[in-house]
Amino acid sequence: MDFDPSPEQRQRAASIRTAAGGLPRPERGTPAGRDLWEAAGKIGVTGLCLPADCGGGGLGALDTALALEAFRAGGADTGHSFGIAAHLLACGTVLAEHAHEPVRAELLRGLAAGTTIAANAMTEDEAGSDLSRLATTAVADGDSYVLNGVKSFVSNGPLADVVVTYAVTSPEAGYLGLSVFAVRTGSPGFRAGPALDKAGLAGCAAARVEFAGCRVPRSHLIGSEGQGSAIFQGSMAWERACLPAIYLGAMQEQLDQCLAHCRQRRQFGRRIGDFQAVAHRLATMRRRLESSRLLLYRACWLIDRDSPGAGEAVALAKVAVTEAAIANGVDAARLSGAQGYLAGAGVGSHLQDAVPLHIFSGTTDIQQEIIARGMGL
Structure with a gap:
């Protein structure tokens, strides 16, 4: 490699x-x-x-x-x-x-x-990781499908022009009865709620969206009926591998800021970066960043080669980036002291933005299950 x-x-x-x-x-x-x-x-x-x-x-x-x-x-x-x-x-x-x-x-x-x-609408109040519990339905009616249901935590929901959503078209088929639709947000029967008040990631508006007798043309069915689960898993491979890369960029910016602070800030007549406790914390932050970066690059490399080991590699990378981003956020706050706790300093926002990594695109617990199964457990 x-x-x-x-x-x-x-x-x-x-x-x-x-x-x-x-x-x-x-x-x-x-x-x-x-x-x-x-x-x-x-x-x-x-x-x-x-x-x-x-x-x-x-x-x-x-x-x-x-x-x-x-x-x-x-x-x-x-x-x-x-x-x-x-x-x-x-x-x-x-x-x-x-x-x-x-x-x-x-x-x-x-x-x-x-x-x-574009916005992705999969999650529902009673169906996060368990896709078999989706309640949103799509019923064929002439040259259209009629959608009914409510989706939650739809990133980009308030701004979106098109929503890629998943609905049950064959209830008797369970997990294999899901289908995918591209719904234009101006369609009658579609409504996006107000932006949710989140603790982090404020730059991305998220909302609940509702389909109430929302009529979608058959031409906007994505793939074929019943392909929803397979299509979703394919998109999640991309999202779980590539989306955490933004946190590599955030951790790099964070580390650069911490290094500059520790070179400039003086206590007891010395730069604080000269104290071993501080220097070692910075070294640990870099180690976390570099190791998670390598795992993520490897996972993406395997996806590009359509490798059978890509799924487990993606899970390893997402967990590694998640734990690194949160741990580095805590260390950055400790290095910054009280100044870093001020809202405008940006230190706290790094941590607030990192915490949802444990949840979106498949929770850390789900990724751990994938890793465990890859080891034959």
């Missing part, structure tokens, strides 16, 4: 990182607006892994992860980066691989440009 990024990968990452540094951040506590989405689209971030013939970058999983990491490391807001990753990985990959023409091309062109915002 070659651990050295290619000149093309380095150049792409440097270009995205520089461009991200020029983007304004959303006001603290507010989601990114359409202006920021379109600005991200102009530098290619909203279309990284979408097909080139639809305006996307045509990138594989590893190149997508490298680009998302660079985008966040360059200074893009973590919540906005999260929203873009969800738009790309949970929605864009599904449309690219399974939607039917001409709907596929029309939607993907907008997604790639950042002018069409």
Whole structure:
């Protein structure tokens, strides 16, 4: 395995990182607006892994992860980066691989440009990790399907133009009775609730969405009836591998800030970085970052090669990034002292943004189960 990024990968990452540094951040506590989405689209971030013939970058999983990491490391807001990753990985990959023409091309062109915002609607109040408990239904009626149900924690929900959602079309088939639909948010019977008041990731608005007799054209069925579970698992492989890359970028920014602080801050007549306890904490933060980075790159590399071991590698990488991001967030707060506890300092927001890693895209407990099964348990 070659651990050295290619000149093309380095150049792409440097270009995205520089461009991200020029983007304004959303006001603290507010989601990114359409202006920021379109600005991200102009530098290619909203279309990284979408097909080139639809305006996307045509990138594989590893190149997508490298680009998302660079985008966040360059200074893009973590919540906005999260929203873009969800738009790309949970929605864009599904449309690219399974939607039917001409709907596929029309939607993907907008997604790639950042002018069409996508949201993934799978989770329900009684169905998080257990997809067999989905209550949302889709009933065929002539040239349409009629959807009824409520989805929760829909990232990008308040802004979305299209929602990729999962509904039961064959109740008797259980887990194999799910189907996928691309629902335009202007459709009669669709309603997005107000943005949820979250503890972190404020740059990504999330909401509950409701389908109440929502009529969706048959042309907007993604794939075939009953393919929902397989389609979802495919999109989750992309999301679980590539989305945590934004946290690699956040941890790099965090480590750089901590190093600068520890070189400048003086106590007892010395820089605090000269104290062994402080220096070793910084070394541990870097070790966590570098080890989780290598696991994530390896997982993406295996996805690009369609390796049978990719699923377990993705689970290992997601757990590693999760634990590193949270632990580094705690250490950064300790290194910053009382100053870091101030809302405007940014130290606390790193930790608040990292905690949901334990939950989204498959909980840490689910990832641990995947790892355990991979060991034959």
